[in-house]
Amino acid sequence: MSIPSSDIAVPARVLALAGGAHLTPLWQNAMGGVTFRTDDARVIKVGPRNPETTMAAEAERLRWAGRYTPVPEVLDVGEETREEAREDPGEEWLVTRALPGRSAVDPRWLGEPAVAVRAVGEGLRALHDALPVADCPFDWSVPARIAGAAARGIQVPSALRTPPPIDLAVVCHGDACVPNTLLGDDGRWIAHVDLGALGVADRWGDIAVAAMSTEWNYGPGWHDALIAAYGVDPDRERLSYYRDLWNAT
CATH class of the missing domain: 3.90.1200.10 (Aminoglycoside phosphotransferase (APH), C-terminal lobe)
Incomplete structure (x- = not known):
């Protein structure tokens, strides 16, 4: 896992979720997942379905934990349907409100x-x-x-x-x-x-x-x-x- 360079390729899903907002890369993991910050204070995370922890599961945990401690606010979460997925394991995404720091x-x-x-x-x-x-x-x-x-x-x-x-x-x-x-x-x-x-x-x-x-x-x-x-x-x-x-x- 690492902070990617500024010339990282931006996946189509990220571009769609960004809706024209300027993107800054934040993180890249070994599974192919990427995280970007937008200039309108959102964080977009996109990657292949993770068999260990899904983004839907993370969204559920963030919503619960956010009642007690500072964590990102969930704005959107989703995954490709079986029909949409081009190949296994498919793609999932999570959009949160950006935090300071x-x-x-x-x-x-x-x-x-x-x-x-x-x-x-x-x-x-x-x-x-x-x-x-x-x-x-x-x-x-x-x-x-x-x-x-x-x-x-x-x-x-x-x-x-x-x-x-x-x-x-x-x-x-x-x-x-x-x-x-x-x-x-x-x-x-x-x-x-x-x-x-x-x-x-x-x-x-x-x-x-x-x-x-x-x-x-x-x-x-x-x-x-x-x-x-x-x-x-x-x-x-x-x-x-x-x-x-x-x-x-």
Whole structure:
């Protein structure tokens, strides 16, 4: 996944949804999905159907989470019908209202990793504190993740089928990699994006992924700084388990 260059090809679906608005590329993922911002304050995400997290599922989660914490407002969501799809897996899209701020992997913050890491850790803790577990209809537990992997033809190693006891159940982001936190110009977190897998799980499922992703984006040495910003001591057993589960699924 990366921030694309300005000369990226704009898919026809994006052009149609933009309706003549000027487009700035924001993100490109390994599956072929692309995200653009329009000059009328919308974000348009288009890509092939994802067997793990659909954009329809993300829209549902955004609408729920938006009652409690800053996330994008859903403006439109859709997918090709079977008749329209030119080939499997077909195409889906999500349009949201643009939020202020920049991703924690914007060049501005890649140049200030200490600021970005602190903001991501603090933002993740704030997300966990804000979202009510008792009211959450979504599941990201280990059994649910293993079942989802099996449905996609992935067999999780037997050693990962029994997780450590739950430390604290929270509503997890589900993809807490650092790009999915937005920072304001003051270096503080302001919102979260890409909540397609949001659901109740042990908080270490998110913490492990967020900490692991610091190395991918900022280089070695920031892992424990993120955990400290979250406000807990490193739990090496849970960190190791949830890192391995992420990589296996």
